Amino acid sequence: MTAPDAARKYDLGFARWVRDNVDGGDKLSMCMQCGVCSGSCPIGTQMDYGPRKLFMMIRAGMKEEVMTSNTMWSCTSCYRCVVRCPRGVPVTYILQDLAAKSVELGYANPNDNTRFSKSFWWSAKTWGRTDERLVTARYYFSFGLKEGMRRSLDNLKIAYCMIKAGRMHLGMPHKVKDKKGLQAILKKAAEIEQRESGS
Amino acid sequence: MAATEKKQAVYLCEGCGISDAISLDELEQAVTGEMRVPLCRRIDACCGEDGLAQIKKDIDKGEVTQAIIAACSPRVMCEEFDALGAQVIRANLREQVIWSQPAGDENTQMLATDHVRMAVAKAAKTEKPAAHGPGASSMKLLVVGGGVTGLSAAREASKTGADVVLVEKTGELGGWAGKWSKHIPYASPYRGLQENPLPDLIKEVMGDKAITVKTNTTVARTEGGPGEFAVQLQNGKGDEWDVFGAIVVATGWRPYDTAKLEPLGYGSSPHIVTDIEFEDILSAGLSKKTKKKKSLDVVAFVIPGGADRMPYSSGVSDRVAIKQALQVVEAVPGAMVYVIYEDLRAHGTAEEFYREAQEAGVVFQKGEVISISSDLTVTVRDDLLGGEVPMSGIDMVVISTGMVPNSTDIDREPSQSGADQLKDDIDPRVPITFSGKLVNGGNGAEPDKAADDDEPALPGGPILNLQYRQGPHIPILANGFADSHYICFPYETRRTGIYTCGPVRRAMTVGEARQDAQGAVLKAIQAMRAADESLAVHPRSGDLSYPKINHDICTKCRRCTVECPFGAIDEDPDGRPHINFSRCRRCGTCMGACPVRTITFDNYNPQMVADMIGAVEVPDEFAEKPRILVLACENDAYPALDMAGINRRQLSPYLRIIPVRCLGSVTMLWISTALEKGFDGVMLMGCKSGDDYQCHFIKGSGIAEERMSSVGETLKSMMLEEDRVVMEEVSIADSVRAPQVLNEFADKIGAMPPNPFKGF
Numbered sequence: 001m002t003a004p005d006a007a008r009k010y011d012l013g014f015a016r017w018v019r020d021n022v023d024g025g026d027k028l029s030m031c032m033q034c035g036v037c038s039g040s041c042p043i044g045t046q047m048d049y050g051p052r053k054l055f056m057m058i059r060a061g062m063k064e065e066v067m068t069s070n071t072m073w074s075c076t077s078c079y080r081c082v083v084r085c086p087r088g089v090p091v092t093y094i095l096q097d098l099a100a101k102s103v104e105l106g107y108a109n110p111n112d113n114t115r116f117s118k119s120f121w122w123s124a125k126t127w128g129r130t131d132e133r134l135v136t137a138r139y140y141f142s143f144g145l146k147e148g149m150r151r152s153l154d155n156l157k158i159a160y161c162m163i164k165a166g167r168m169h170l171g172m173p174h175k176v177k178d179k180k181g182l183q184a185i186l187k188k189a190a191e192i193e194q195r196e197s198g199s
Numbered sequence: 200m201a202a203t204e205k206k207q208a209v210y211l212c213e214g215c216g217i218s219d220a221i222s223l224d225e226l227e228q229a230v231t232g233e234m235r236v237p238l239c240r241r242i243d244a245c246c247g248e249d250g251l252a253q254i255k256k257d258i259d260k261g262e263v264t265q266a267i268i269a270a271c272s273p274r275v276m277c278e279e280f281d282a283l284g285a286q287v288i289r290a291n292l293r294e295q296v297i298w299s300q301p302a303g304d305e306n307t308q309m310l311a312t313d314h315v316r317m318a319v320a321k322a323a324k325t326e327k328p329a330a331h332g333p334g335a336s337s338m339k340l341l342v343v344g345g346g347v348t349g350l351s352a353a354r355e356a357s358k359t360g361a362d363v364v365l366v367e368k369t370g371e372l373g374g375w376a377g378k379w380s381k382h383i384p385y386a387s388p389y390r391g392l393q394e395n396p397l398p399d400l401i402k403e404v405m406g407d408k409a410i411t412v413k414t415n416t417t418v419a420r421t422e423g424g425p426g427e428f429a430v431q432l433q434n435g436k437g438d439e440w441d442v443f444g445a446i447v448v449a450t451g452w453r454p455y456d457t458a459k460l461e462p463l464g465y466g467s468s469p470h471i472v473t474d475i476e477f478e479d480i481l482s483a484g485l486s487k488k489t490k491k492k493k494s495l496d497v498v499a500f501v502i503p504g505g506a507d508r509m510p511y512s513s514g515v516s517d518r519v520a521i522k523q524a525l526q527v528v529e530a531v532p533g534a535m536v537y538v539i540y541e542d543l544r545a546h547g548t549a550e551e552f553y554r555e556a557q558e559a560g561v562v563f564q565k566g567e568v569i570s571i572s573s574d575l576t577v578t579v580r581d582d583l584l585g586g587e588v589p590m591s592g593i594d595m596v597v598i599s600t601g602m603v604p605n606s607t608d609i610d611r612e613p614s615q616s617g618a619d620q621l622k623d624d625i626d627p628r629v630p631i632t633f634s635g636k637l638v639n640g641g642n643g644a645e646p647d648k649a650a651d652d653d654e655p656a657l658p659g660g661p662i663l664n665l666q667y668r669q670g671p672h673i674p675i676l677a678n679g680f681a682d683s684h685y686i687c688f689p690y691e692t693r694r695t696g697i698y699t700c701g702p703v704r705r706a707m708t709v710g711e712a713r714q715d716a717q718g719a720v721l722k723a724i725q726a727m728r729a730a731d732e733s734l735a736v737h738p739r740s741g742d743l744s745y746p747k748i749n750h751d752i753c754t755k756c757r758r759c760t761v762e763c764p765f766g767a768i769d770e771d772p773d774g775r776p777h778i779n780f781s782r783c784r785r786c787g788t789c790m791g792a793c794p795v796r797t798i799t800f801d802n803y804n805p806q807m808v809a810d811m812i813g814a815v816e817v818p819d820e821f822a823e824k825p826r827i828l829v830l831a832c833e834n835d836a837y838p839a840l841d842m843a844g845i846n847r848r849q850l851s852p853y854l855r856i857i858p859v860r861c862l863g864s865v866t867m868l869w870i871s872t873a874l875e876k877g878f879d880g881v882m883l884m885g886c887k888s889g890d891d892y893q894c895h896f897i898k899g900s901g902i903a904e905e906r907m908s909s910v911g912e913t914l915k916s917m918m919l920e921e922d923r924v925v926m927e928e929v930s931i932a933d934s935v936r937a938p939q940v941l942n943e944f945a946d947k948i949g950a951m952p953p954n955p956f957k958g959f
Contacts, residue, residue: 008589010589012593013497019535019560029562
């Protein structure tokens with residue numbers, strides 16, 4: 001967490017950019033700072049800033065702080081905030097798109113959040129499911145071989161316990177039945193994204 | 200009334216459980232025996248058809264001129280008993296005896312007997328009041344100010360059939376609101392900008408034959424009172440005199456001093472403007488094609504906090520900021536519009552308006568604005584953001600200001616001191632004499648205007664230039680707003696027959712001002728009608744009694760002329776008080792002020808209450824039954840005690856409660872009478888005083904407090920404890936607290952040794 005720097009200047013152009021370019025950003029003006037989103041967030045304590053504060057910072061033009069924060073990466077898309085927001089602000093969409101935009105604009109490369117997110121996405125895209133071992137391994141070894149080994153060994157005991165408890169399996173990764181169908185869906189989604197960002 | 204022979208009768212009511220709780224046989228014996236009232240009847244229920252008929256029969260036969268009805272509180276069944284034709288005196292046996300005391304108790308019986316004794320003593324000294332003479336009957340209304348409030352007031356008055364003269368200082372009608380392009384919504388559904396209502400309103404007024412519009416005209420002098428205000432109107436060409444029944448002051452507002460915004464950054468750039476200046480930009484039009492578009496891409500409306508500005512903005516400038524923000528969004532598509540606020544006060548229907556602005560994309564950003572630099576960087580401090588954030592990239596900053604009331608005329612020679620504007624009623628510099636001697640340390644010379652003036656004078660001179668002894672101004676309370684009893688009588692000023700409305704009373708929007716004008720006009724019409732019938736206006740509406748002064752006894756001490764909360768009393772050339780009856784509200788503050796007790800009302804006077812106190816039977820010091828006198832204000836304290844009775848809250852049986860018109864009417868004679876008679880304690884129970892007063896006569900309880908401050912010395916000289924005489928402030932809602940306060944006081948007095956004057 002970083003406090004604002006009184007010696008700097010925060011350009012309100014950022015707020016305008018969010019309004020015009022981020023999915024759901026035009027609804028940010030409806031936010032009345034009640035804090036129901038932050039209060040409802042199951043992992044709010046893990047975030048640099050809760051959604052409420054993040055929105056306040058966007059409006060204040062605090063671009064660096066917003067784009068480098070882990071808030072949007074921590075979001076698990078449980079949609080509690082969206083359901084509860086009294087003003088209909090699509091909090092989850094805004095966070096998801098902010099994450100995407102932060103990668104696009106080069107703010108998020110590479111850090112913990114993006115590394116994990118990439119491994120997660122690799123698994124989801126490849127198998128249609130997430131595999132605990134593969135996601136974790138890919139994430140750990142993205143730091144390099146030495147670091148990957150160290151992290152894996154550090155967590156060996158946890159892995160053992162999880163296997164014992166039936167929370168992690170050995171053998172082939174789970175996958176969806178219709179992998180081809182999944183690929184088709186993803187292809188279509190990419191097409192739509194391409195079309196919308198192009199227009 | 201002339202001295203016709205008084206024939207009294209006491210009617211003891213048996214209804215509502217009175218006959219079960221006390222022995223009416225004993226009471227009847229006391230009435231015909233020691234009280235020497237020839238006629239005493241017991242009636243099933245005084246207020247019932249049979250009961251009323253029985254009383255009426257006695258009155259019609261000419262056997263009774265004063266009916267003393269010992270039944271319920273004087274606050275109920277008034278119409279029924281007043282219709283009987285005789286003067287009715289009430290003894291409150293229900294609410295304040297049987298409902299607040301244990302039944303069948305010896306003390307309850309004593310209390311009931313004392314209530315009847317007091318009523319009988321009261322009857323001896325009271326007369327049915329008669330009007331002071333023919334009323335003043337002008338039904339023409341003067342409206343001062345040609346803005347939205349004044350125009351609405353004139354139109355509303357004309358609709359009721361009154362003749363109206365509308366006076367406007369400038370050459371044009373419409374005022375500030377007339378110049379603006381769009382307005383804060385003033386009609387349902389309170390969403391969306393509304394068109395300026397002024398052009399239509401001006402057309403209506405100009406087409407109204409009952410309204411005479413005088414532009415470029417001011418009020419030079421105002422004399423007289425309700426029903427007979429003689430007003431000198433002045434325009435460039437000359438003066439003219441006219442007579443009016445009442446005056447509505449709708450002089451509106453002027454912009455908040457921009458010099459006070461300079462520390463914030465106002466003036467450092469041409470792109471930092473006030474909301475009032477921004478109205479001009481909006482009126483000129485924000486077309487997409489104009490070059491303005493570029494300069495209005497990011498606009499920030501700043502609503503600064505600060506206690507100094509607060510009273511003048513009062514939620515109005517917040518709504519103005521919302522309105523202007525919406526106007527920018529509508530005129531410049533894609534513009535980024537901020538409203539930066541510390542406290543956004545969008546109350547009532549403005550909530551809808553606020554939400555609409557949010558939906559249109561206006562960003563409401565909370566934060567304390569620290570500074571606005573010349574390059575339009577707005578630095579905001581907010582705890583959630585964790586510090587100061589300089590926000591840049593703004594094209595124009597609009598600062599919210601406020602509406603300063605035009606309670607004075609800025610074009611006129613200013614008053615020399617704040618006291619001249621009567622923020623405080625009692626000017627400490629006016630020397631008060633008693634029996635020809637100065638009593639408050641004055642030097643007898645003209646008051647020194649420059650001395651001890653802690654309240655700075657407002658800019659400008661008086662609006663109406665009242666020719667009253669208490670000065671030319673309509674009294675103000677705080678921040679220059681006209682004084683009024685905010686809860687009960689919002690339009691009243693402390694000058695009867697003169698009503699303020701619109702932003703001179705408090706900051707308000709066009710919609711609110713129009714409603715305000717309606718209210719004030721209705722009160723003004725009431726005042727004119729009351730003056731016509733010689734009746735009092737609020738709060739003693741319809742009261743015929745009026746203060747009488749015996750000029751042979753008067754010492755010309757001037758206390759009454761100084762202390763009257765309504766400036767009703769002037770001085771004649773000899774220095775004797777001259778009461779303007781139509782200005783008088785019958786509170787009796789003059790009566791309480793008079794050191795020689797020569798100001799009286801027919802049905803309320805110093806001797807009457809003194810005799811009531813004297814009529815109470817005080818047991819000797821060995822009986823261990825103390826007596827405590829309670830002088831309770833009949834506006835709030837007395838009803839609160841009645842309500843306590845209705846809820847069966849028990850009161851100490853040693854209290855003897857007498858209602859008074861206002862604590863301001865309490866004379867020290869009553870306190871000394873009570874103490875000499877052997878009462879062990881005295882409590883004055885009235886309304887809250889001070890800046891947030893609730894006194895129905897505005898200054899009465901404050902004046903009482905001031906008078907009480909010297910009672911301690913007197914008590915000491917009588918070798919009595921100082922805390923035997925106290926004053927308490929209660930409100931009408933204090934039906935739980937008021938009895939507690941009284942009972943605690945009774946316990947405290949009970950613990951003291953008895954009053955040594957008992958039995959002398």
